[in-house]
Amino acid sequence: MNLDERIREIAKDRYNGKDWSHGWPHVEHMINNAEILASLTGVDLELTKSAIYLHDIGRGSDDDLNEDDKNHASYSVNAAIRILNRIGVSNYQRDLIIEAVEIHSDKEYNGSNPIALLLQDVDKLDAMGYWGFLRVINHHIKKDFVPTESIINSIDKE
Numbered sequence: 608m609n610l611d612e613r614i615r616e617i618a619k620d621r622y623n624g625k626d627w628s629h630g631w632p633h634v635e636h637m638i639n640n641a642e643i644l645a646s647l648t649g650v651d652l653e654l655t656k657s658a659i660y661l662h663d664i665g666r667g668s669d670d671d672l673n674e675d676d677k678n679h680a681s682y683s684v685n686a687a688i689r690i691l692n693r694i695g696v697s698n699y700q701r702d703l704i705i706e707a708v709e710i711h712s713d714k715e716y717n718g719s720n721p722i723a724l725l726l727q728d729v730d731k732l733d734a735m736g737y738w739g740f741l742r743v744i745n746h747h748i749k750k751d752f753v754p755t756e757s758i759i760n761s762i763d764k765e
Contacts, residue, residue, distance in 0.1 A: 610696065611656035617690055618660040628742040629663045633733060637662075640729040650721045654700060658707035658726045661687040684709050 608616075622631040637659045645652040665682025687708050691701045707723035710716045711730055716723055733739060 609653055610694075610700070611653045611660065613694055614657045614660045614690065617694075618664055621664050621686070625663070625667055626745065628745040629666050633663065633742070634659060636733050636738065637729045640732050641725060644725055644728060644732075648721070648725065650725045654703055654722050655707075655725050655729075657700075658704045658711075658722050659729065661690065661704065662708050662711045662726060662730065664690075680709055680712050 618634075619631060622634060625631075627633070638656055641655050641659060642652065644650070645655055662683055663679065664686045665684070666679040684705055687705060688701075691704060696704070703720055703722045706718070706720050707726040710718070710723050711726045713727070716727055718724075734743060
């Protein structure tokens with residue numbers, strides 16, 4: 608089993624109960640976009656997928672008392688480190704993934720980690736179009752204008 612598949616197995620259950628805008632549908636949408644962008648840029652898809660599975664894993668954690676969840680990247684980093692250490696990921700791969708998770712929600716990144724750059728791009732790309740518009744409304748206004756099931760079902764048809 609590849610690294611990203613092993614992380615997917617662990618991470619998927621941790622997204623249960625998270626709102627759809629940052630839950631598993633968001634992750635799957637990002638994976639689809641990453642497959643396209645990685646093929647165009649030559650960025651390592653396995654490491655990128657690994658970072659995607661972990662990037663919001665700390666959102667809504669028990670430690671996070673901030674409803675706006677501005678610190679979710681740091682909570683995600685803590686969870687990601689535990690997961691990556693448990694499955695024995697090499698230091699180099701772990702460092703690339705952790706840096707990507709750590710900076711994914713930053714507005715600007717001037718580093719050279721291609722995994723981090725791609726993760727930022729696909730996370731922002733997921734905020735575009737009708738799906739992204741609904742995610743932004745849900746996240747900032749805390750309201751769904753379309754029933755959640757309709758949103759999730761529309762992702763499956765894309």
